[in-house]
Amino acid sequence: MASPEGVIEGWMDEDAASSSAQLMGDGPSGSLVIDSREVLRSTARVVGAEFGELHVKTWMALVTIFVNDGLPEDGTGSSTIGELARTIWGADKGMGGGNTKRVVGALLDLYRAEVALPGFNIATGEAADGLSLSRLLSDLYVDEAIRQAFDLPGSLSPKDAGRRFGATRGETVTWVFNRRYADRLAQSELRRFDWSKAQQLRGTAMAMWLLFGSPRVPYRDYFGGGDPDLEHVWVPLTLEQCHALGVHAATDAARRRTLNQAGARVCAADPMFVAMEAHGSRGSQSALHVVRRRSHERSLLRPYEQTMQLTLTSGGQ
Numbered sequence: 271m272a273s274p275e276g277v278i279e280g281w282m283d284e285d286a287a288s289s290s291a292q293l294m295g296d297g298p299s300g301s302l303v304i305d306s307r308e309v310l311r312s313t314a315r316v317v318g319a320e321f322g323e324l325h326v327k328t329w330m331a332l333v334t335i336f337v338n339d340g341l342p343e344d345g346t347g348s349s350t351i352g353e354l355a356r357t358i359w360g361a362d363k364g365m366g367g368g369n370t371k372r373v374v375g376a377l378l379d380l381y382r383a384e385v386a387l388p389g390f391n392i393a394t395g396e397a398a399d400g401l402s403l404s405r406l407l408s409d410l411y412v413d414e415a416i417r418q419a420f421d422l423p424g425s426l427s428p429k430d431a432g433r434r435f436g437a438t439r440g441e442t443v444t445w446v447f448n449r450r451y452a453d454r455l456a457q458s459e460l461r462r463f464d465w466s467k468a469q470q471l472r473g474t475a476m477a478m479w480l481l482f483g484s485p486r487v488p489y490r491d492y493f494g495g496g497d498p499d500l501e502h503v504w505v506p507l508t509l510e511q512c513h514a515l516g517v518h519a520a521t522d523a524a525r526r527r528t529l530n531q532a533g534a535r536v537c538a539a540d541p542m543f544v545a546m547e548a549h550g551s552r553g554s555q556s557a558l559h560v561v562r563r564r565s566h567e568r569s570l571l572r573p574y575e576q577t578m579q580l581t582l583t584s585g586g587q
Contacts, residue, residue: 278465280334280357283454284570285387286326287461288484289314291477291516293385294321300513304505305488308397310481310514311388319379323473324358328376329406330468331357332445333455337573345408345452348444351416360469374416377443381410390486392459392570405448413442459570470539475532477516479540482560485569492561499564500544507548507556515558522556529558 292299292314302310319325331354336347355369384405389398447455463483471479481487482503492502505511512518512525519525526548533546543562550556 278357280330280463280465280468281337281460281573282330282333282463282480283387284392284459284461284484285389286329286385287463287480288390288486289387290326290480291474292514294323294326294473294477295513295516295518296320297518298510298513300510300515302505302511302514304503307395307488309390309484309486309488311397312510312514313386313388315386317384317386319383321379321383323476324372324376325379326476327358327468328354328373329380330463332380332447333460334465336447336452336455337460341452341456341573343452343456345447345449346444347447349442351413351442354443357465358469360466370416374412377410377412377445381407381445392485395486395488404450406451407445408448409444409446411444416442456573459572462569462571464540467540471535473532474516474528475535475539478529478532478546479536479543481515482536482543482546482562483569487560489562489564495544495561497563500561501564502559502561505558505560507550507558522550526550526556533558533560 286293289310292310292312293316299312299314300310301308301312331349332347334357335349335353336342339347351370351373355373358373359369390396391398461480461484463480467479468476487503489501489503492500494500494502505515507522507525507529512529515529517525517528519528529546529548533543533548536546537543541563542565543560545559545561548556548558
């Protein structure tokens with residue numbers, strides 16, 4: 271299935287995508303319950319490294335390239351550093367000494383980290399029992415020229431980065447997914463997403479986009495927008511629910527403000543979302559209202575269960 275024009279298809283572990291706010295936050299992870307359904311448990315965590323937005327996006331890029339290469343049985347993926355950077359940031363701003371060093375730093379952290387992912391059974395709509403705690407990568411190779419640049423103090427200018435990395439040929443980054451994680455990717459249904467949208471989103475906005483694009487969220491028909499294809503969901507904004515969304519501001523008003531700002535960015539980046547607004551006032555329970563256009567395509571797929579064309583950014587170095 272060919273990608274629509276302008277769509278850069280990506281793939282990600284569904285449990286990791288939905289838990290991204292918990293994984294890259296530095297506060298309590300919280301749990302998320304919507305319409306009496308436990309959508310997220312508060313068991314996501316990272317051991318051995320501190321994750322941020324770039325770590326999650328780098329993880330998404332590694333999975334995308336690995337799937338694009340046909341899910342090799344030995345768990346090995348490879349890329350140029352330019353391809354990784356352009357996948358994460360886009361072709362117009364992916365390369366450059368500062369961004370290259372940030373990607374290498376994220377790769378090293380991914381290698382050191384153990385990640386706990388709470389599971390979810392899409393068929394039953396219930397959080398899965400148990401916990402998967404594993405290392406993502408069992409091996410990592412970074413080209414010597416890139417390693418030396420990473421060790422240099424400060425950031426390289428784009429010109430210096432081009433001079434240093436432009437002569438590098440072949441696969442400058444190689445990784446091996448932990449065997450159990452590689453099996454998970456091969457056997458599970460993975461989230462398909464549009465990289466051109468992910469490149470526009472940051473922090474809380476990216477995490478909300480990933481979560482509310484998940485089939486685990488129990489949307490209902492929305493008749494208030496005059497469009498039969500609209501659906502919506504209300505999320506009570508208790509403190510724990512906000513923590514699950516990656517929002518840790520001290521006051522209810524500040525948490526609503528963070529969610530409203532992030533929601534506006536999501537709606538601007540992805541036309542599927544019509545509204546993502548936090549409502550509330552003093553003395554009442556705040557809530558997040560999400561309205562989106564119903565998707566007529568499955569967002570979770572087994573790679574290669576049908577003929578597919580995966581399109582990455584072009585022109586790797």
